Every structure is written in C-alpha cells, then in structure tokens.
Amino acid sequence: MKTYIKKFSEELFSGLKSGEQLGLFLHSEDSTFLRFSQSKVRQNTSVHQHEVTLQFNKEQRSLKMRFNLTMHLEHDLQSAKHLLDDARVQLMQMDPHPQFIALKNNGTSETFKKVDRPADSEVPGLIYETYKDTDLAGFWCSGPLRQASINSEGQFHFFETDYFFLDYSLYNGPKAAKGYYSAEKFSLPEFQAQAQATKNKLNLLNRPMQTIPRGKHDVYLEPMAMAEILGTMSYGSLSQGNFNKGYAPLKKLKDKELKLSPKFSMTENFDLGLSPLFNSVGELSPNKVNLIENGELKSLLTSTATAKEYNIETNFADVSEAPRSLDVRAGTLAEKDALSKLGQGLYLSNLHYINYSDVQTARMTGMTRFACFYVENGEIVGPIQDLRFDESIYNIFGDNLVELTKESSVFVSTMTYLKRELGAFKTPGALIKNFNFTL
Numbered sequence: 001m002k003t004y005i006k007k008f009s010e011e012l013f014s015g016l017k018s019g020e021q022l023g024l025f026l027h028s029e030d031s032t033f034l035r036f037s038q039s040k041v042r043q044n045t046s047v048h049q050h051e052v053t054l055q056f057n058k059e060q061r062s063l064k065m066r067f068n069l070t071m072h073l074e075h076d077l078q079s080a081k082h083l084l085d086d087a088r089v090q091l092m093q094m095d096p097h098p099q100f101i102a103l104k105n106n107g108t109s110e111t112f113k114k115v116d117r118p119a120d121s122e123v124p125g126l127i128y129e130t131y132k133d134t135d136l137a138g139f140w141c142s143g144p145l146r147q148a149s150i151n152s153e154g155q156f157h158f159f160e161t162d163y164f165f166l167d168y169s170l171y172n173g174p175k176a177a178k179g180y181y182s183a184e185k186f187s188l189p190e191f192q193a194q195a196q197a198t199k200n201k202l203n204l205l206n207r208p209m210q211t212i213p214r215g216k217h218d219v220y221l222e223p224m225a226m227a228e229i230l231g232t233m234s235y236g237s238l239s240q241g242n243f244n245k246g247y248a249p250l251k252k253l254k255d256k257e258l259k260l261s262p263k264f265s266m267t268e269n270f271d272l273g274l275s276p277l278f279n280s281v282g283e284l285s286p287n288k289v290n291l292i293e294n295g296e297l298k299s300l301l302t303s304t305a306t307a308k309e310y311n312i313e314t315n316f317a318d319v320s321e322a323p324r325s326l327d328v329r330a331g332t333l334a335e336k337d338a339l340s341k342l343g344q345g346l347y348l349s350n351l352h353y354i355n356y357s358d359v360q361t362a363r364m365t366g367m368t369r370f371a372c373f374y375v376e377n378g379e380i381v382g383p384i385q386d387l388r389f390d391e392s393i394y395n396i397f398g399d400n401l402v403e404l405t406k407e408s409s410v411f412v413s414t415m416t417y418l419k420r421e422l423g424a425f426k427t428p429g430a431l432i433k434n435f436n437f438t439l
Helices: 002-013 073-091 120-131 188-204 223-234 240-244 304-310 335-342 393-399
Strands: 020-037 040-058 061-068 108-113 135-142 145-151 156-161 164-172 175-181 215-221 266-269 288-293 325-328 345-348 351-358 363-368 372-376 379-383 388-392 401-412 424-437
Touching: 002 020, 002 073, 002 145, 002 156, 020 120, 040 073, 040 120, 061 073, 120 135, 120 188, 164 188, 175 188, 188 379, 215 223, 215 335, 223 325, 223 351, 223 363, 223 401, 223 424, 240 304, 335 345, 335 401, 335 424, 363 393, 388 393, 393 401, 393 424
Parallel strands: 108 156, 215 345, 325 424
Antiparallel strands: 020 040, 020 135, 020 145, 040 061, 135 164, 145 156, 164 175, 215 424, 266 288, 266 325, 345 372, 351 363, 363 388, 372 379, 388 424, 401 424
8 A cells, every 4th residue: 555655645645736725634544344233243344445535725725635545556646636637627726825834855764563363364253252251242343544644745644553452342132231342452351351351240140230329429430430531531521622612621721710630640642653654644642642640731732724824833733633643641559459449339330322411511411321330348239220411521530530550451453434443542440429310
C-alpha cells in the first residue's frame, strides 16, 4: 500500500496547475471479522477498503472530495482527475475563506507496527476451545489498518498497524457479563485468564438479586466502566473550538473556579503507539499533550484551524479536536484490594447510554450494565438491578475520587461503522465515594 499510494500521489501531483495545492489523506484496511454466537462462528468476513480524501486548495479556497481506491492505478488516477476537474469549477464559485490555511510540508515519516497474534485460521478453534462451556456472542477483528497524509508540497506520512481485539459477552439466559481482550503480543495464559474472569462474573450473577435504593453509594469502576465515561468526555468536551463556541462542560475547570482531585491526570499520549502522531493534514503532534495534570486543566485539544480563528496556539490536534490516544495516569491501589477498600458499595464493571444531562455543570447520566454487583464487607453479595446515575465530572474525578488502581487496561477502538477506527483509551479502575443514583 505504501508503494502504491506514493506512486498514485506523485502521478496526481504532477498534473497540478500553477497556484494549486493538493493534499491526500488515506484510511485503508484489510480486515478480518469473525462473528460468534454460542461460541461458534456465525459469520466470517473480510473487508478490503481504501478511502482517500482529497483536499484541493487554490486562491484562499479549499474543497474536499472523497472516493475509494480500486488498487488499479490507471482507473484510480482517472477517477481522481475527474474529481479535480469538477473541483476546479466548483472552487471558483466559492468565496475565499477567512481562516484558509495553505498546505505545507510537515516532513516525512513511516511507522509499521506488526502485532504478534494468532493467524486468522486459528482464531475460531481458539475461541471455541476457550469458551465452549459458555454462550459467547461477539466478534473478533484483526488485520492491517493504515493512515497516510501526503501533499503536493513534499509531505509524506504513513502509519500502519496490525492490532486485533475480541469484544464479546457471555450469556446465561437474560444474564450477561462483558469481556474484552487486546494486546500488542497475544498471550494464551492472559487470554485464558481474562476468559475465566468473565466466566466468574457470569457465575456471580446466579446469586440472589439485590435491590439497591436510589441515592449515593460508594462504587468501584472497572477500567471498562471508566473507558465509557472517558468516551463521553471525548465527544467535544476536550475541544478548544467547541469550548469557544459555547459547548464547555469543563469551563469551571478552565476558569479555575473548580479543581479535580490531584490524583487525576490525563494526557493525549501517542507513545501508546496505537494512533499516528500526524493528523489528517500531516501536522505532527507532540508525543504527549498534558490535558489535565494533578486536577488542573492544562490545555484543550486545539487544531490549527481553531488556533488561527481565535489567534491562539495550536497543539496540532486533528480537525475534529477529539482525543486519539487518551491516557489516564494510574494510581496506587492494587486491583486485588479494590473490593476490600470499597467495603460496602457497588462494583460496576460496565456502563452504557452515557450522555451529559447538564453540560454547564459537567453532569453525566447513564446506566449500569453487564455484571454489576452489591458488595458488603469487601465481598460480592449478588447482582444489582439496572440503575441510572446522574453525577458530575467534578465529583467523579474531584473530591469523591478515593483512588485509582496501579494496573491499567488499554482499549483500542471497536468502532467499525463504515470503517475501522484507530484510537485507544488507557485507563485504571477507580474507587469513588458518594456516586449518585437517581433511578
């Protein structure tokens, strides 16, 4: 793919006219999807797609176009040239853009990450043997995923990774426990241990159901539950552009009216190696961007377009200004001690349907989901009925944050709508007091 896209872009750039600029962003995948039900393969699918976004610039105007490569050079060049001919006509009917940013050469880079994982042909048997005593529903995804940002000024950035994940639930009638496994190096003992942990949760669901009154309860959030909360924060809350336009859940944090716990720090950390350092226009982000440090907001994600519009500094976030590699700093609590430290309260392994109930106070609402339990004297008593919570980020990660675990889990993106997504969260578990449940 690297050789092909380099040849394709060079041929395309050679046909540009005076004063024209062209940028190219590639999102490419050769993916294997194995979907399971009752621990057996129900669908075996390969997806090969290579989407190109072209950005055509001329005379303070810019236009983007998108199409899919066929990997036949002459055909793809013909398709792209037709788009450029249309763009030349359309562009001159547009007004110059006051925040226009010309393309520039942001250098070159190549990254290839090969993950040590089972061959696709081995996966069905591996999953069946591990989970044949249970009813597993879920899917395995693996295969090369690539991004490239190239332009007519000489820039060439290429990133390819080969990650995998298994995202699944185990069922016992209407009861379910959720599991997830991904790693840079597949380990059969770790894979089996993770499977057994999910099976153990499923068995705990057979204990008597516990009725929990609404109100405030101490909770332990597993890393997967933490990742759900961070996912909601990622949709706009950390964007400088959104903040300036009025969507500002963290306004009181930015204005220093409130602080979070000094135990809470969060960075955009590309050293995790799960997302490219370059953004869609090829700008290189710092390896780490401190977003929240010891409870204080240090920066929001700021694209060059936002920086130009508001005359502020950029940290070369992507145009979406969404985090691409979010890392919450671990704490001091050992996972094995989490329940004993909790004492009495709720063990929450999974949350869902999370959204802001009040943006201005950073209040989130959502539901408990798979395998959540009532804990007494540091021991799981039984599962709880589904509960709705409504709680502020300023409480969750503020004064009510007791401790974060020493151990962290990495969750690569499982988004596959239209195409696989790059991105990851690394997060510990969290012990939180007085978590508010409203229903």
